[in-house]
Structure formats: structure tokens, C-alpha cells
Amino acid sequence: MHIEGKGSNQVMITGNVKSVDDSIKIKETINGVLARGNRSVDLHLVDSLSLTSTTIGYLMKLVNQDQVKLSVTVGDSRLYTLLEDLALLQKFNVRLLEP
């Protein structure tokens, strides 16, 4: 997995999000975005087909507790289905990037 911040609040992730290390990197990068005073995060998961449960728990905390406005753009329909199964489409403002 490769992660980089773009613009003021965009976080771009390529590769599959799978390991504990991936979860830590995502959390650190998003925390960096928020530390700059942003109250919204635009997360792009370019080709990941999964998301670790630790990351899901962290994103839920951002939305529910910290009132961060999150939007997630996914490039793989399998990840979209996963988030749909978890009933998180609305909460995370998930959008599937059309191929």
C-alpha cells in the first residue's frame, strides 16, 4: 500500500489495505490532515478491495465522535460492496469511481 496526502485534505491510497502497518499509516496521515486544522477528509482508495477493521473503527470514530466530514471514493467495486454490506455508504459518503 502507498499513501500520500494531496492538496489540503485529500488522502490518496494505492494498493490493497490489508496489514496493521497499513492501518497505522492511514491513521497517521489522516491525523496529519486534521492537525492542519481541516474538518473534512477526502479519502481516495484507488484500487484497494478491502479495508482493515481497525481503519473502519478509526473512520467511524472520526465521523461519530470528532464530527469530521468524511468522503470516501473507491475505485474497486468489491470494496464498495464491502462498505455497503457494513451499512457504511451513507456514514462515510462513499462514492464508486466509474471505470
Add this chain to the structure above:
Amino acid sequence: MALVFLEELFLRVLVASDGVQGLQLFREHAPDIVLSDHIMPGLSGVEMAREIRRFDQHTSIILMTASIDHETLIEAINLGVNRFIPKPLDPTVLERIFAELIRELVDRRELGKCRLQELELLRDRDRYHSIQQETARRKERHVVRHDLRDKLVAGGKGSLWGIKVTHAPRDIMCGDGYTIRTLFDGRQLIFLVDAMGSGLSASLSALLATSFCNYQVDHLHQWHTFNLQLFLMRFQEYLGGILLDEEALSCGFLLVDLAGGELEMAMFGLPPMLVRGLDGSVRRIPGANPPLCIHSAAIDFAALSLAEVADLMIMTDGVTDASLHGGGTYRERLDRDFSDSPTLESLLRLFALHTESEERDDRTLLQLQRLDLPAAWSWRSADQARTGQPAATAEKLVQDLSGRISLSSRERSDLETAVGLALAGALACPPAAAEREAEGFLPQALQNTPRQGPPPSPSAAGSACSASLWLGAGRPLLTVEIVDNGPDAAVSWRKPAEDRSLERIAPLCDAVFVGGEGRRLLLLKTIEGGAVSAH
């Protein structure tokens, strides 16, 4: 002079007059340092060193020599001679070399002691962790409950139901948990949890959540009526106190009313429930709620009529997220495999076939299954008295079934053995006789060996064996039912774990259910016809 010098330096000095005696003294006394001339009668210093090194690699050897040729020197070095001292001896040189070797020797001994201590420490830690893990495993098993394990449950309008669960933790403490409890009003409460995250924290959350449900159910007599909404309100309050900020809990609650043929549920971030109708149609029912966390919102509940349901399955994401051979996740083929598999066991066989075993996570699957399914083919032992001949009855059943459907040789053998054992269990009274009967039970043995133990009891003459085939799923499901109808029937099947004959039958079938106070036995088996192994 050298001897006087050495005796001042060392506790004990042994002196040999030649190499042969030197070797003998070495074998007898195992000294710490060997100081030897090279040129000696019998064995030279290098030859003695060679003999010593055959069984000892560590003792320091010092070779004294006035002259030594190049080849011998190389050989001595290769043998591990530690030092060379020129002759005539210089006491200062000798003292320096001894000091070096003694320091090396002391260091080596200290190192050895440290290694032993470390090894002992590791062993202690290993023992400690083993005890901890075993205790944790026992605790986990203690908390997970299944009131209806292997039990036939009567539903409304003569329906029959059973609940099977498979719980496969990746580690000793896992993030999955479940409990299946019968409530005071006859309904069942099913709880399945997958604490998101990993490690001990997730495991603790799963255990605490499951324990909460058990505790509430155990004290339900204090409730006037059981109300799922109220139950969940209390559950959310409880979670608020135990979950961490970033922790989320995927879980599902099913309140099953088999008598009324209804199910009420609340699902939180679990993979969609799979429901198969009596006609074989499959539908997915996604959970309406995201995973639970300390800031969860209002809960959506859903209801499902069980009138036309053949079975339904819920599971944790260890199933759906398992990696497929060749990429992707099992979510992509779960619906197809579920559609093919009438039992939990048959689905698990396909799961094992299609997923990477080394990457599997904790997984729990739970199936609520109707057991009185519409039969596409049915069979009944023509003469009830035939059940007095287990092998013949089992053989006839398999023979008649083969006329209807293709069976692999393994399936034939397993079926004959399972049905034979079950019928023998029905005939044996008291149960101890069933155990004798079951010893070394094989179809051939059933046919050729005269029945031992007491003659069939009057109840055995009243035993009935029947079978039916359901074709609603992709693969046929065979159900064999053995009922002890005798008026004074004494046979009583217990759960497979508690009943030796059922313990032998269970691995030959997909599922075993016992009902009617132990007088009714149902064996379920998916007929693969070699389909799985052919993949």
C-alpha cells in the same frame, strides 16, 4: 621448572611421559588445558591433538615445539590447536598464553551458564504462556453457549428446526463469539459478534459482549416479556462502558420464534444474511446498521417470516474476507457456494476448497435450518422388523437411494456405516450395549457378524427408519430419520459429544440432530456425488 610454575598457577596438574599416556589422562580426567610437546614417543603432539578433537572440540591445546614443518603446522591449526609456544620455553610467554586461555575458559563457562539460564527462562515463559492460553481457551469455551446444540426443535405447524454453528478461531483468543439461548417463553435468542480490530482487545470485547447477553438471558425471568428493542438498548449502554474510542463491533441479534414462524433481527455490520427458500431461491438480506461503537445511532430492526424458509445463514467477515486462490475474496463466490450447499458442513467444504488456508481469519458461521423439507424422494423401511437387522436396512436404503441419485463409493460406505450404527444404537438397550455393538463397526462387520449382547428389546421392534431427499439446493440433501416408537423405549440418544455411538456417526454425516427426548435421530448428509473432489 615448568612443573613448579604450573603447579603454582593451577589447582591440579597431571603429567604424562608421552602422547599415548597424555591421551589416556585426558580421557580419564578431562582437563581444562592441555600443554604438550610436539615431538614425543608413541603419539606426536599433533597426533594426540587429532585424537582429542575426535570427541572434544573445546578444550584448549597448547603445542610446544622447537621446529615444525609447514604441513604439520597447517594440520595443527585445522585441528584446532589453540596456541603454539616456541622452545626453549620462556616463562613470560607461557604465563601470558595461560592468562589468555584461562580468560577464554572463564568467559566460555559464563556464557554457557547464561545460555542455560536464558533457556530455563524461556522454558518458564513458555510454560506460563501455555497455561495462560489454555485457561483463556477454557474461558472462551465457557462463555460461548449453544442451548440447542444437536437438538431438534419443534416449530409451528409441525415444522422441525435445528441450529448448527461452526466457530473457528485463528488464535486461542479470538474476536468472534456467539451465544444461542432458549428464552423463558420458548423463543431463541441468537447473538453473533465479531469485534473489529485484532488481538486481545477484540477478543475481550467479543467475550464481554457475549457474556452480557448470557447474563441478561439468565436473568430474563425478571422481565415480564422479552423485548429485543429494550435488550439492545441495554446492550448499547453496556458497550458504551467497555468499547474504546476507535473500536467497533460487528454483531447480529436474531430473536427466533419458531412456534410463530417469525424472526426479528438487528444486524450491525455483519455480512448479509443468506436466506434460502423452500423452493431453493436464495436472497441476501444486508444488515441495516453499521457496526456498533460508543456513538451508535438509532437502530433499524427487521422481521422475516420463516414460513417459506428452508435455511438461513449468518457469519462473520472471516468467511467473506478470506482470500480466494488466484485473488479476490470469498465474498465473490459465497452466494454461489451457499446456493449449492444445503448444509453448513457442505458450505465449509467448498470454503476450504476455494480459499487460502494460511490467510484465514477467525470465522463463525451459523445456520438455522428447517429439517422437515419437502421431499423429492422418500423411503421407509418396508418392514419395521427389518430394523432389527441394521446392516440389511442400511444396505437397502443405500441401494434404493442409488437408484435415485448418483453416490460416490465413499458416500455409500459412510451412509451404510452411519445408518447401521444409528440403528444398532436404537436396538441396543441399555446404552452400554450400544457401545459394545459399535466397537469396530463396519458395513461388512454388520452383515457378517451375529449381533452380540442382549436380544432386541420390545422397543427395538418398534423402531422405524425413513429417509428423504430434498433438491432445493444445488446439491441434494439426504435426511435419514430413525425413531424409536416402542411403548417402553429405553433407548436415549444424547448429543454426539456425550454419546459414543453418535460420536462415531457424526463425522460420517453433515449434521446429527436428536429430538423426542432422545428417541428421534436425524442424520443429514449432502450428496456430493464426487462433486467437491472433482474440482
